[in-house]
Amino acid sequence: MTDAPTDAQADDPFDLDRFVRAQQGVHDVALDELRRGRKSSHWMWFVFPQLAGLGRSATAVRYAITGADEARAYLAHPVLGPRLLAATDVAHHAPAHSADALLGGIDAVKLRSSMTLFARVAADPRPFFAVLDRWYDGAEDPATLRLLGERSGHE
Template identity: 50%
Template sequence: MAEQDDLFDLNRFVKAQASDYARALAEIRQGRKRSHWMWFIFPQYAGLGFSATSQHYAIKSLAEAEAYLQHPILGARLVECAEAVLLVNGQSAYEIFGSPDDLKLRSCTTLFAQVSPAGSVFQQLLDQYFHGEPDARTLELIGRSPENSSN
């Protein structure tokens, strides 16, 4: 795993989450994001955000997404946060995350659904909050069409 960490610099996420992960998870469980952690808790594919922070935390390939998901800390935390979102009842992604972070959630779940088995927590999030519709721009950037988006 250390070789993959070095290859993709996944440690940039571990460092960012060190001080904000517990707060992010608590905010999700409370049903309302209040602070700034979206980039490194629910990362998106490169090319979707243009701020320096967005670019720093962008996932640049499906291989990097797979490595992130397989990372013993990052993968477990991503799944834990995704499962926590699923447990928020009666609210839309917009009500939980606000804008544009609701769109970032959709992008993130689209990306990680591509490197996860069918029926994953990421597909469940797409189903529950986005009517099963993946983010078309994310699919375009990774070179997959919506019709061929399932893993």
């Protein structure tokens, strides 16, 4: 018996396909809910993932991003990267008066965490900082920064 990675593991070492599978048939629903200004179904974990160590539920653990390398791979993924950017843009322009009104309090915290993570690893962090600026007065999530080992502050 060998510990050599399978072809599937070599092609997808972070199992990003778990996000593709979870988003199937749900991603458009998520965008529609954001466009209407109120999230009403359950998709936050796999549309706006956050770092491992922040969520405790089985679903949060399943869809947690293990670190900066996996977050970069997520952004570079041919399906997930464009979907994240689309959802981020819709969240930025959503017709709501606050992130809490848009998502509910718990998921508003998750959005801040997700935007902080991807702002810190993206080649172009502007879309993610735009969401942080609009909904959180530009404040990044301190727990995400601590897990990444980074300091707060963007221009």
